[in-house]
Amino acid sequence: MGTNMTSPSPLRGEGRGEGLSQAIPLDTAPLHGPLPASGEREYRPDALIAEDIHAYLAQHQHKSLLRFITCGSVDDGKSTLIGRLLYDTRAIFADQLTALEADSKRVGTQGQNIDFALLVDGLAAEREQGITIDVAYRFFSTARRKFIVADTPGHEQYTRNMVTGASTADAAVILIDARKGVLTQTRRHSFLVHLLKLRHVVLAVNKMDLVGYDQAVFDQIVADYRAFAGSIGIADFTAIPISGLGGDNIAAGSTAMPWYDGPTLIDHLETVDVGTDAAQQRAFRLPVQWVNRPSLDFRGFSGLIASGTVRPGDPVRVLPSGRTSRVARIVTMGGDLPEAVAGQSVTLTLADEVDCSRGDVLATADAPPQVADQFQATLVWLDETALLPGRSYWLKLGTQTVGATVQEPRHAIDVNTMAELSVKTLGLNDIGVAEVYTDRPLVFEPFEEGADLGGFILIDRTTNATVAAGLLSFSLRRAQNVHWQAIDITREAHAQQKGQTPRLLWFTGLSGSGKSTIANLVEKKLFALGRHSFLLDGDNVRHGLNKDLGFTDADRVENIRRIGEVARLMTDAGLIVLTAFISPFRAERDMVRAMLPGEFVEIFVDTPLAEAEARDVKGLYAKARSGEIANFTGISSPYESPEHPNIRIDTTRESPEAAAERIVEHILGVWSPDL
Amino acid sequence: MTVSLTHLQRLEAESIHILREVVAEAERPVMLYSVGKDSAVMLHLAKKAFFPGTPPFPLLHVDTTWKFRAMYALRDRAAADAGMELIVHKNSDAEAQGINPFDHGSLHTDLWKTEGLKQALTAGGYDAAFGGARRDEEKSRAKERIFSFRNAHQRWDPKAQRPELWRLYNARKARGESMRVFPLSNWTELDIWQYILAEQIEIVPLYLAAPRPTVERDGMLLMVDDDRFRLAPGEVPVDRSIRFRTLGCYPLTGAVESEATDLTQVIQEMLLTTTSERQGRAIDHDQSASMEKKKAEGYF
Numbered sequence: 004m005g006t007n008m009t010s011p012s013p014l015r016g017e018g019r020g021e022g023l024s025q026a027i028p029l030d031t032a033p034l035h036g037p038l039p040a041s042g043e044r045e046y047r048p049d050a051l052i053a054e055d056i057h058a059y060l061a062q063h064q065h066k067s068l069l070r071f072i073t074c075g076s077v078d079d080g081k082s083t084l085i086g087r088l089l090y091d092t093r094a095i096f097a098d099q100l101t102a103l104e105a106d107s108k109r110v111g112t113q114g115q116n117i118d119f120a121l122l123v124d125g126l127a128a129e130r131e132q133g134i135t136i137d138v139a140y141r142f143f144s145t146a147r148r149k150f151i152v153a154d155t156p157g158h159e160q161y162t163r164n165m166v167t168g169a170s171t172a173d174a175a176v177i178l179i180d181a182r183k184g185v186l187t188q189t190r191r192h193s194f195l196v197h198l199l200k201l202r203h204v205v206l207a208v209n210k211m212d213l214v215g216y217d218q219a220v221f222d223q224i225v226a227d228y229r230a231f232a233g234s235i236g237i238a239d240f241t242a243i244p245i246s247g248l249g250g251d252n253i254a255a256g257s258t259a260m261p262w263y264d265g266p267t268l269i270d271h272l273e274t275v276d277v278g279t280d281a282a283q284q285r286a287f288r289l290p291v292q293w294v295n296r297p298s299l300d301f302r303g304f305s306g307l308i309a310s311g312t313v314r315p316g317d318p319v320r321v322l323p324s325g326r327t328s329r330v331a332r333i334v335t336m337g338g339d340l341p342e343a344v345a346g347q348s349v350t351l352t353l354a355d356e357v358d359c360s361r362g363d364v365l366a367t368a369d370a371p372p373q374v375a376d377q378f379q380a381t382l383v384w385l386d387e388t389a390l391l392p393g394r395s396y397w398l399k400l401g402t403q404t405v406g407a408t409v410q411e412p413r414h415a416i417d418v419n420t421m422a423e424l425s426v427k428t429l430g431l432n433d434i435g436v437a438e439v440y441t442d443r444p445l446v447f448e449p450f451e452e453g454a455d456l457g458g459f460i461l462i463d464r465t466t467n468a469t470v471a472a473g474l475l476s477f478s479l480r481r482a483q484n485v486h487w488q489a490i491d492i493t494r495e496a497h498a499q500q501k502g503q504t505p506r507l508l509w510f511t512g513l514s515g516s517g518k519s520t521i522a523n524l525v526e527k528k529l530f531a532l533g534r535h536s537f538l539l540d541g542d543n544v545r546h547g548l549n550k551d552l553g554f555t556d557a558d559r560v561e562n563i564r565r566i567g568e569v570a571r572l573m574t575d576a577g578l579i580v581l582t583a584f585i586s587p588f589r590a591e592r593d594m595v596r597a598m599l600p601g602e603f604v605e606i607f608v609d610t611p612l613a614e615a616e617a618r619d620v621k622g623l624y625a626k627a628r629s630g631e632i633a634n635f636t637g638i639s640s641p642y643e644s645p646e647h648p649n650i651r652i653d654t655t656r657e658s659p660e661a662a663a664e665r666i667v668e669h670i671l672g673v674w675s676p677d678l
Numbered sequence: 679m680t681v682s683l684t685h686l687q688r689l690e691a692e693s694i695h696i697l698r699e700v701v702a703e704a705e706r707p708v709m710l711y712s713v714g715k716d717s718a719v720m721l722h723l724a725k726k727a728f729f730p731g732t733p734p735f736p737l738l739h740v741d742t743t744w745k746f747r748a749m750y751a752l753r754d755r756a757a758a759d760a761g762m763e764l765i766v767h768k769n770s771d772a773e774a775q776g777i778n779p780f781d782h783g784s785l786h787t788d789l790w791k792t793e794g795l796k797q798a799l800t801a802g803g804y805d806a807a808f809g810g811a812r813r814d815e816e817k818s819r820a821k822e823r824i825f826s827f828r829n830a831h832q833r834w835d836p837k838a839q840r841p842e843l844w845r846l847y848n849a850r851k852a853r854g855e856s857m858r859v860f861p862l863s864n865w866t867e868l869d870i871w872q873y874i875l876a877e878q879i880e881i882v883p884l885y886l887a888a889p890r891p892t893v894e895r896d897g898m899l900l901m902v903d904d905d906r907f908r909l910a911p912g913e914v915p916v917d918r919s920i921r922f923r924t925l926g927c928y929p930l931t932g933a934v935e936s937e938a939t940d941l942t943q944v945i946q947e948m949l950l951t952t953t954s955e956r957q958g959r960a961i962d963h964d965q966s967a968s969m970e971k972k973k974a975e976g977y978f
Contacts, residue, residue, distance in 0.1 A: 056946040064872060068685035137839065139820045140813045142866045149685040151864055163841050170843040280680050292698045297731030305727070307695040307845065312681075336729040344681045348694035348727070361702055385841045399846055402702070454844045467850040469840045 066144060069277050072153045072168045072201075074192035075178030080209045083247035084178065085141060085154055088269075092143040092254070138168040145254075147273045162418065162432040163385040165195055166472055170454065173277050174203035176268070181214045181244070185227045190235075191418045193228075197237050198381065198434070198474070200451060203275045204232070204240035207268060212246040216259040235421060243268055282345035287311030287319070288372060288448075288456060289365040290401035295350055303334055303350035304359055306402065309455030311367065312344045313351070318368035321359045322446040327368050328355040362403040364446040364456070372448045372456055375478030376441045377597070381450075382409065384429040386463070386470035390437075392428065396470065398441060400459035406442040407461065413437060413557055423557060429471075436557065438479065450474035477564065479594055497577035501535045505574035506670050507599050510583040511592060511645065512608030513637050514623055515615040517654045518583040521608060524663035526581055532671070536579040539566060560591060567595035574602055579670070587636045589643040606666060607648035612637050614655060686873055693720075693861040694727040695845060696824060697808070700859050701727075701734055703849035704806035708765075708799070711737040711757070713749040714925045715881050716810030716862055718756070719870055722879050723861060724808075725760055736763035738807070740798055742790035743768060744779055744927035746903050752882050767798035779929040780908050786927070796832050799856065806849065806857045814866045824863045830854040871945045884922045885944060887936040891915035898932035923948070 051059040075081045139154045153168035155161070169175065175196040179189055196204060206228055214220045225242045232240055243252055244263050251257035252267045266274070288309040295303040313319075317330045333340040334350040343349045351365065359365070366372055384390055390409055398407035414423040415435035429435045450457030461471040498505050508525065510518040522538055529536045545552075549565055552558040563586060570580045586592050596603040615637070616624040627635035634640040645651075650669055652662045683691070700707050709724060711717045724733040737757050757764035772789040779786045799807055813820045823839050825847040840848050849857055862870070874881060884901075891902040893913050900907075901922075902915045907929060909915070920933035921944065938944045 052946060052949045056942055056949075059949075060872065060875070060942065060945065063868070064684060064686065064876065066685050067682055068688045137821045137836070140864065141820065142814045142864075144868075167841045167843055171845075277682075280682055283680050292695065293702050295728060295731050297728075301730060303730075305698055307691055334730065336726045342681075344683070346683050346688055346691055348691040348698070350729070397850065399848065402699075458844045458846065460841075460843060460846050460848060462848055462850055467848070467852065469842075469848045472841065472843045 062146065063144070066147065066149050067277055068149045068151065069174065069272060069275070070151045070153070070172045071174040071176060071203075071272060072155050072165070072172045072196075073176045073178065074155055074165060074196070075188070075207075075209075080180070080247040081154070081178050084176075084207070084209065084245070084253070085152065087247050087250055087253050088150075088152070089141060089143055092145055092269075138164050145269055145273055150272065162191075162195065162434075163383070165192070166199065166383050166385075169196060169199045169201060170458070170472070172201055174205060174272065174275055175201045176205045176207050176272075178207050178209050179224060179228070181208050181210045181220055181224065184224050185231060187419045189228070190231060190421070193232060193237060194235055194416075194418055194421060197235055198383075200454075202281065204237055205268065205271060206240050206242040208242060208244045209247055211244045211251060211257075211260065212249050216244075216251075216257070218244075218260070218262045221263075241265070241271055243271065282310040282453060283312055285310040285345075285452065286370045287313050287317070287365075287367040288453075289313070289349075289351065290403075290446075290455060291359060291361055291363045291365060292402050294360055301352070302356075303352050304365060305348070305350040306365075307348045307455075308343055308345050309401070310345045310453055312342055313349075314342045315339075319351075319353070319365050320368040320371045321357055322364040322366055322371055323374040323444050324358060324363070325371075326357045328353040328357050330354070362401075364401065372446050373478055374444045374446050376444045377479035378439045378441075378445075378447070379413075379436065379476045379479060380439045380459075381434065381436050381474045381476065382412075382429060382439075382461075383472045384431060384433045384435075384470065385472060386468055387431050388463070388470065389431075390429040390471070392437075395442075395464060397462035397464060398439070398445075398459050398473075399462060400445055400447060400475075401456055403445055405445060408440050409461070410438040410440070413560070436476075439473065439475075447475050447478070449477055477568075479597060494575040494577065497575065499577075501577045503534055503577065503579060504670075505577055505602055506579045506604055507570045507574055507595070507602050508579065508581045508604050508606055508666065508670070509586070509592065509595065510581070510606045510608055511586045511648075513610060513612060513615045513642055514585055514635075515618050515620050516608045516610035517652075517659060518585075518608045521606075521652065521659050521662050521666070522581045522583045524659055525666050528663055528667045529579060532667075534579055534671075535577065536581060537573055539570065539580060539582040541584050544569075559588075560594075563591040563595060567598045570595070571598055574599060585636050585642070587640065587642045589645070592645070604650065604670065605645055605648045606650045606652065607645045608652050608654060609644070610654045686869060686876065689865055689869060690723065690726070690873070692845075692864065693723045696847070696859060696861040697724055697727040697733075699847050700806050700808065700825075700849065700857075703847075704857065706802065706804045707735040707806040707808065708738045708802060708804040709733070709735055709808040710795075710810070711739050711753070711764075712810065712925075713739070713745070713753045713756075713882060714810070715870055715874060715885060716812065718879050718881050719865075719873055720808060720810045720861060721756060721760060722877060732761045735808075736765050736802075738765045738767065738798055738802070738804075740791060740794045741766050741768045742786070742794070742927050743773070744786075744790075744906075744929060746882070746884055746901070746925060746928045746931075748882050748884050749925060752880065756880065765798070765802065767794055767801070769794035769797060778906075779927050787930075790927075799832065804856065805851065806859055808859050808861060810862050811860045812862050812865050812867070812870075822860070822863075824860055825849060826858045826860065827851065828856045828858060832856065834858075867948065868945070871941065871948065875941045875945065882925060884925060886940065887919050887921040887938045887943075889917045890920050890933070892918045892920055892933060899935065900931070901928055901933055903928040 073081050073085060141152045141154060143150050153172060155165040155168035177189060177192050177196065179185060206225065208221050208224050211221065221244045243265060244260055245252045245268060247253065251259060252263065254267060254269045256267055257263065288311060289306045290309060291304045292306040295305050313330055313333065315330050315332060318327060319330055320327045331352045331354045333343050334352060364372060392411040393408055395406050395408055398405050412426050412429055412435035415426040415429060415433050417424055418434060426435060446456065448456040457475045459473045459475065460469050461473060462468070463470050494505070510522050512518050526536050526538050544566060548569065549562050552562050566582060566584065570582060573580045592605060596605070619625060623632065623635065624638065626632045627638040636642050650666060709720065711721065728734065739753055754764065769790050772794065777786050777789050811819055821836065823842045825842065826834060827840055828834060851857065892899050893902060893909065893915055899918065899920060901920065918935055919937055921936045921938060922931060922933050925931060936947055938947045
């Protein structure tokens with residue numbers, strides 16, 4: 004195992020621990036000295052410490068904290084970079100260096116030179132095998148910020164460790180060897196970083212010294228990476244040309260690369276915003292960890308604020324029950340606080356006696372998180388034993404632990420090519436998309452909104468091992484037992500104002516069956532009756548909202564899901580929504596039905612295939628028969644007829660006009676021109 | 679307006695979250711209390727986590743009978759101040775055999791501390807034990823999880839650690855198995871000192887410099903804390919101004935010469951020093967992987 008991480012490179016100055024004992028003529032950075040040369044490894048702390056310790060401590064006390072990961076294989080110079088960061092920020096002590104020197108000679112892979120990997124490969128098994136097994140956390144600080152760097156192994160089989168390290172990071176430094184450019188592993192690391200929604204991506208193009216500090220090489224790599232990053236959804240990244248060996252653009256600038264006028268790596272990491280700042284901008288959420296009840300007079304709800312801010316007097320809602328109260332106090336040992344923000348651990352008391360226990364979530368009253376028991380999720384499988392679809396696992400999300408089953412995956416993702424693979428299960432380090440059903444409703448938010456209510460782990464009920472990490476995408480249906488209290492203008496108020504009951508009229512049927520014709524007639528009648536309606540047109544949706552979607556199975560599901568969500572918003576606004584999509588699969592229609600219980604009206608425009616093909620208004624059937632169009636419903640792809648549609652229209656017996664009238668009657672009750 | 683949290687605020691919040699998570703999920707938690715500066719910070723955080731209540735678990739001191747006298751004094755006072763039960767465990771086998779740091783070297787640590795700890799955890803039926811270890815202390819600690827699983831023999835298997843994602847800790851285990859939990863994992867030595875200073879946490883006075891009777895042995899400055907200290911022929915204790923960076927059994931803990939009589943000066947010296955804090959501990963010097971080995975065997 005780990006064969007790519009071990010073998011010392013035949014080239015000098017490559018791989019681990021490159022030339023640390025070489026004297027390096029370097030910069031004159033004001034704050035960070037050069038890498039010490041052999042024999043003079045001197046620890047040189049900040050001048051301020053000696054001159055004015057109080058000033059130094061005041062400065063240090065107000066530093067913020069940034070957590071980041073480094074990814075890249077050993078050949079990219081990762082260990083050297085980390086060693087360089089520790090050196091330049093003076094995080095290595097003399098005795099640690101002495102031990103490292105001794106270890107390097109004994110078990111290192113760099114001959115008499117210092118093997119920097121030994122500094123990060125802390126386990127005996129790692130030293131013996133010369134590989135990095137697990138995530139190591141390193142600490143250093145600069146004048147402006149404190150850093151925790153998670154050093155994660157680069158090899159594919161350690162995907163789970165990279166995911167572990169990345170899950171708590173705000174930023175990722177992705178290393179590229181300037182001589183090699185964007186490699187498969189660069190793509191894999193980038194995909195995982197994007198999957199876990201790390202806020203900042205730094206592309207560190209290393210070993211610029213070995214390509215003559217050539218700007219053209221750097222520019223080409225950045226262009227290549229930009230094209231790839233865009234394709235997987237990484238909108239923004241910062242590219243920095245560096246040399247871990249020479250220290251160029253790490254702590255200090257580079258005289259060898261005058262063409263680069265961007266920030267150094269440290270400069271950049273010192274200034275990017277950290278996750279807790281962004282989390283404050285979102286709505287208030289506090290997953291309740293523990294109910295603090297030391298006496299009959301005190302009942303506090305303790306937890307770490309996942310997002311938003313809270314003040315005494317704020318109206319809050321307890322999820323999943325939906326009950327509301329107001330914040331009475333924010334209690335801490337140092338005294339009550341006037342305000343608390345995302346990232347703080349607090350204890351709240353409420354103005355009313357409401358039921359609330361571990362697993363509940365306190366949230367802003369008028370913008371609470373969702374509650375559901377069926378989800379689509381992306382899973383990263385972390386265990387040697389593969390996923391068993393249908394088996395019950397423990398699912399832990401925030402402070403909630405429930406029973407959960409995972410359906411057979413929709414697809415797995417090849418982390419090297421991003422291709423979607425058809426699979427029956429997920430094995431160690433596999434990543435896939437699947438439906439997850441829980442035995443109790445979960446309070447959640449999509450992972451994109453934050454990991455605290457969107458990230459979960461699965462635990463094997465027998466071994467208690469953590470077998471998977473999951474990222475919730477969206478719920479497949481609303482939980483029924485949630486009681487939402489009045490927000491200022493409710494969906495009922497919207498509907499009442501329009502004098503109507505919101506509906507989603509879902510027309511389904513073969514291409515050319517007459518869905519659009521009838522839907523159009525229905526809307527005209529509704530309009531004439533003063534009803535507020537909207538017809539969602541397939542083509543318009545595909546051209547705008549869903550233009551990023553293709554025709555894979557997953558994309559088709561996503562297409563219908565988005566249409567369902569848009570329809571839900573429109574019904575929230577009180578509208579009668581009409582949609583005309585072939586929607587051939589029962590499961591997709593059921594998914595939308597579940598999103599809009601009671602309002603979903605399935606209208607089956609039942610035209611036999613022979614009849615629809617005979618009409619062939621758009622000439623599509625002819626093309627499908629000749630093979631010009633693949634996966635055409637009715638010809639080369641199945642149509643699953645509704646088993647119990649609310650309305651069935653046999654277009655061979657009923658005219659479009661008559662059908663439209665019948666539909667309007669069905670939804671508005673008895674036909675009356677006065678209504 | 680965004681309120682940026684400082685690194686100490688974030689560390690504090692994380693530690694409190696960990697403490698509460700254990701109390702919510704474990705059946706019988708206990709806090710290992712060694713009376714050192716890390717223990718002092720951990721105890722302080724526990725008080726904060728459960729305020730206005732009392733931390734709902736006892737403190738456990740695995741006593742080797744060779745701690746500094748000042749440590750015993752603070753131990754009893756700190757537990758009383760927190761209103762927490764203090765359990766003191768002494769390995770009766772080691773006591774019966776008269777194991778001591780002068781005659782038995784590393785056997786002293788093995789029996790009194792490693793075995794003593796295992797005995798105490800088993801005797802109390804504790805399924806989760808808080809420890810004050812930090813990842814910046816030592817290389818194998820840098821790779822240990824915050825919730826560190828121990829099998830029924832209380833052993834740590836570094837190759838079979840549970841993945842630990844986001845703020846989700848898997849505290850599930852079978853009967854007989856247990857967790858060691860390290861709320862201070864992400865703190866550095868400087869963070870500890872700065873927090874002690876900011877929160878005015880009481881620590882053992884030995885961390886501050888004062889004239890104390892010492893002898894020099896094998897390059898280490900040892901303090902003659904009581905009359906059990908065996909002086910070599912001709913050895914005479916000399917008063918030196920010393921302080922300690924870490925505290926263990928007094929005959930095994932090396933002091934540094936220092937004039938730092940207040941916390942700020944200690945921090946200043948620490949920042950200006952060129953050696954890591956574990957240098958003063960004989961236990962780590964044998965071999966590089968010695969701590970990992972000890973941990974695998976059940977040492978904290």
